[in-house]
């Protein structure tokens with residue numbers, strides 16, 4: 567594959583690597599054009615790809631008016647994302663398909679755990695933390711927030727990185743903060759949100775990805791969904807290459823989570839093609855691939871229903887999503 571990320575041969579297993587990275591923006595554009603024009607999912611395979619996409623969704627609600635009842639509804643939807651008719655059409659048992667996780671604010675983690683428990687579903691609860699979405703609080707408070715979410719039952723913590731440190735090139739300080747966050751997560755997985763829309767250059771995206779992985783992130787995640795620019799394919803490609811390079815140099819496999827603005831079946835199929843082509847089939851499973859999305863499931867349901875009945879339902883006909 568063409569090298570998009572250039573790292574000097576004499577790199578060390580330390581932050582010296584970061585200073586030697588640059589991304590060729592034109593090569594990123596070319597690779598994506600090539601990928602999207604030469605690869606597609608055949609019509610006959612789209613239903614199974616979309617079912618797989620459902621399993622990778624971190625079904626998310628991150629709203630100011632979240633409350634126990636809508637979090638319970640989210641948990642129900644995550645536990646039984648498709649109607650019986652749709653699961654039958656996919657040849658699956660009714661309780662065989664769930665989303666990858668539910669994702670909520672720290673104050674709603676206990677509600678989500680209770681809801682999933684009532685539904686008898688063994689799905690992880692992911693919590694955003696560290697002053698999500700901006701991260702603009704003291705480090706001590708950000709670490710306390712992680713611990714609060716973990717104590718309430720979150721098995722995955724979606725932290726936000728400190729953008730000031732990234733934008734001013736203080737990669738060592740960023741690394742130190744992330745190591746402290748990793749430690750606060752304990753046994754829970756850490757997903758590091760880079761807020762790529764605020765990092766200005768693809769080179770910064772690559773550097774932030776590498777620092778986050780070096781600090782022990784289980785996943786790197788594009789965005790909070792609250793920035794002006796969220797998950798885009800060029801940014802995703804750069805992050806995938808960082809994951810690949812990191813794996814090649816260290817043997818560690820880090821997961822990837824695009825999030826923010828992924829709303830249609832067409833969008834998600836493009837992301838899955840990117841995963842398959844850049845990182846391989848393992849990155850089409852929810853062990854290594856998650857999609858942070860609040861509205862995507864609705865469109866997938868409508869798309870699958872369309873394949874059965876040849877009628878594209880309205881969003882209102884799938885109200886729970």
Ligand SMILES: O=C[C@H](O)COP(=O)(O)O
Nearest residue numbers: 791825826827858859860
């Ligand atoms: O992490 C998840 C994102 O906040 C979801 O963003 P979205 O509402 O654009 O799907």
